[in-house]
Amino acid sequence: MSHHAETASHRNAAVILMTAGGANPRLVINALAPMFPNLTVIEERPEAKSVLLRRRAKKLGWIVAFGQLATMVVSRLGKNAVRRRSEAIIAAHGLSDADNPKVSVIHVPSLNDPACHDAVARLQPKAVVTVSCRLLSRQTLAAIPCPVINLHAGINPAYRGQMGGYWALANGDRQNFGATVHLVDAGVDTGGSLYEIRPSPEKSDTMMTYPLLLTAAAIPSVVQALDDALTGTLKPYQAGGTSKMHYNPSLWTWLWNGVAKGVW
Template identity: 45%
Template sequence: MAATESSTRPIVVVTEGGPHIWAIVNALADRVGPVSVILEAPESKKRLLMGRARRQGWISAIGQLGTMVLTRLGKRFLAGHAGRLIAEEKLATEPRQGQAIIHVPSANGPECLKEIKRIKPGVVLLAGCRLLSKDMLAKMPCPVLNYHAGIAPKYRGMNGGYWALASGDQGNFGTTVHLVDAGVDTGGVMKQARGKPKTGDTIAGYALRQAAFSRDICVEAIGNALAGRLETIDPGLPSKQWYHPTIWYYLWTGLTKRVW
């Protein structure tokens, strides 16, 4: 497809939502072009717990669930800090009036694929949604990119920013936009951004801080994809997949390293 044709085509963002994702969506709409958002339903917590128990054992799964609950509570208690971050960084964290939003049960389901084919986008950006199967990816009519809140491939999976800080690797507190393959954040890296957390930032809000310094790379990567440029870089880093920290690890690391 010629770049001139692709650049006139819309952008699709597939996501479960969240303020940090809307910050990215609105930046794309302002600086690149029209965005249609396909919003998937949240995954069942029971199914999520069962899946993690199968992969990692019940002790780890329950420990991770504890951190997830604590994180959700933390967002409520730290709403004031989040509000200041949003104001300071001039983030637009809500859907705008007239924003096209299509609801589907799952990013990996036929309803999602049907909508993507109907919209005929020049590029699809995944941002905080279920993994797409190899079969689903093969049916995509355009390039598929992923916004990952971590530096890949060193911090693939969950909570990439947190794990960099907890590992004493502050220089890799960052994000990645990469091509999507059937693995977990294993596709070719297109763009990366690094930043620094600020006083008061915690695991409940790292994603928002990361989104603030990642708008440029999302705009650049999407613009390149629309123009038919899908060049990748080699970060020269080891590869490891991470999960949610268990509640006991999270509390211990907070108390001993002051990484919350």
């Protein structure tokens, strides 16, 4: 059997992509679909902002939580302002964020809901990839009979959580502006690393485009990680450095970093 035939053969295995939806996951779905013909998407409903706000307030206090929510609102409102840069990133990587009617999508209330567990049991995937979704519970991870791979828009373990690219630049740590493709465990971005990707942001990039740039740049590594999982050749490693959890910046922190450091 030729190498090409071997590649085609293992890529016919069942693969699941789990997500809460959005433009960035659609980039990944559209890139994977032609290569992995038995790709199925399980899409959960995004968490309500009120639930997110209460959880953040419990951890960080109400003032910080409201400040983070304000930044999320500003970021959403600013999407149109960065549309040209977003389209340039997508085009430069030969990608598409359009809906793909050819890919089967299973809708569930949550990836931690029994409906998701039932879908996994029915599909019997050989690999799962997660993009932009909630933390998987121990019960969900136990229900998945194969490696679970995550695309994280930050370099682990220094930039776990949210907005890893933004925080690397805000901290003057430009060499760690990047993404990590890693295995999923019960922690937040704590599973073994598989690949690290470090693209170079342009001056026109901001908090509103960093995740898109990192997602687009990381897709070839996601494909490689899936190939590794399907051929039993995954080689996870524990990356060095201090582990730190990050969240969206509060509005005043974002404004300060923008004015003082030019990091928007």
